[in-house]
Amino acid sequence: MLLGLLLGLGLFLVWWSCWVPAPPTTSSRRRSGPLDRLSDEIVQAGFAGLSVRTLLVGTVIAFFLVLALVHAIVGVLAIAVCFAMVGAYAPLAVVRGRARRRRTRLRDMWPDAVDNITSGVRAGMALPEALSQLGTRGPEELREPFRAFADDYRLTGRFHDCLDRLKERLSDPVADRLVESLRIAREVGGTDLGHLLRTLSGFLREDARTRAELETRQSWTVNAARLAVAAPWAVLAMLSTNPESVRAYSTALGAVVLAVGAGVTGVAYWAMVRIGRLPEDERVLR
Numbered sequence: 001m002l003l004g005l006l007l008g009l010g011l012f013l014v015w016w017s018c019w020v021p022a023p024p025t026t027s028s029r030r031r032s033g034p035l036d037r038l039s040d041e042i043v044q045a046g047f048a049g050l051s052v053r054t055l056l057v058g059t060v061i062a063f064f065l066v067l068a069l070v071h072a073i074v075g076v077l078a079i080a081v082c083f084a085m086v087g088a089y090a091p092l093a094v095v096r097g098r099a100r101r102r103r104t105r106l107r108d109m110w111p112d113a114v115d116n117i118t119s120g121v122r123a124g125m126a127l128p129e130a131l132s133q134l135g136t137r138g139p140e141e142l143r144e145p146f147r148a149f150a151d152d153y154r155l156t157g158r159f160h161d162c163l164d165r166l167k168e169r170l171s172d173p174v175a176d177r178l179v180e181s182l183r184i185a186r187e188v189g190g191t192d193l194g195h196l197l198r199t200l201s202g203f204l205r206e207d208a209r210t211r212a213e214l215e216t217r218q219s220w221t222v223n224a225a226r227l228a229v230a231a232p233w234a235v236l237a238m239l240s241t242n243p244e245s246v247r248a249y250s251t252a253l254g255a256v257v258l259a260v261g262a263g264v265t266g267v268a269y270w271a272m273v274r275i276g277r278l279p280e281d282e283r284v285l286r
Contacts, residue, residue, distance in 0.1 A: 038092075043171035044099040055091060063088035074240050078255035082262055086233065102141070103172070104215075107208045109139035110174045114201040117182075121193055127186055128153050128162075145169040159186060174204065214278055221276030229269045232261060 039052050066087030071080035116138055120130030135147030145166060152162040163179050181200060185193045236258075239245040248254050 038095075040171040041096055041099040043169070044102055045095050046098065046102060047095065048169070055095065058091045059088045062091060074246055076240075076246050076250045076254075078258045079236065079240055079246070079249055082233070082236070082258055085262070106139075106141060106172065107174070107204075107211065109142060110178070111201045111204045111208070113138050113142055114178065114197055114204065118194055118197040118201065121197070127182060127193075128159055131166075131182070211278065218276050218278060221272065225269050225272040225276070228272070229265055232265060 035052055038055070042048075042050050042052065042055065063084045067080050067084035070083045071077060074080060113134055116134055117130045120133055121127065125133070131146060132150035132153065135143050135150050138146055148169060149162055149166045152165055153159065156162065160183060163183055167176055167179050178200065181196060185196060249258060
């Protein structure tokens with residue numbers, strides 16, 4: 001019995017060793033999926049207490065609420081499903097729109113924040129102190145994360161761990177570049193930190209100026225795409241007040257027309273936005 005038990009245990013360990021996951025490589029740790037990007041957008045929008053799961057549950061709840069409401073008013077399931085899909089996308093649109101506007105504001109603030117760090121370093125402050133003083137002297141929207149960094153550093157004294165938590169609170173590509181530059185400067189040392197920060201500040205200012213000009217020229221494309229998407233559904237909402245039009249869409253052919261229209265509208269909007277979209281910074285240093 002003992003030999004059989006040992007044999008079975010050995011065979012089990014051999015089988016188990018075939019299913020041990022490989023350690024993640026650097027590239028796999030840095031690769032971001034749709035849920036990671038959505039989580040970053042939630043933080044960038046200022047909803048730090050909101051999780052991705054809660055947001056997705058909110059979209060499902062919005063879908064069924066709008067479905068029930070429109071179906072109770074109109075009485076046609078196909079029309080109710082169309083407007084329910086719009087209602088389900090509304091929470092995502094709110095988060096992404098707010099995140100996009102806040103990224104635009106922060107893009108103009110990051111050079112000033114880097115200049116504050118540079119001034120602190122030139123005044124003889126240690127690097128953690130120069131970062132911590134952004135919690136009181138930095139741009140208003142950036143003060144809270146750096147104030148939390150200062151609290152973490154006073155409690156733990158571990159600079160690298162505090163930088164990692166700062167990156168999570170900011171979830172911004174510019175913040176990732178700044179944090180990793182400061183991490184390398186802390187590890188390597190030397191007298192080039194001031195030059196590095198001045199170079200980064202100039203690069204950020206030039207990037208913000210160029211992107212602002214491109215976004216001004218690109219805004220008409222985005223507005224045209226949104227108008228082209230909204231117009232057919234606004235017409236459908238007005239037609240839903242007419243009982244004869246509602247009866248036309250209550251048939252199978254009417255449902256097919258709505259489904260084809262929704263598909264064409266979605267593909268056209270995606271194509272127009274993708275053609276006119278500016279490249280966004282990705283968090284390759286997460």
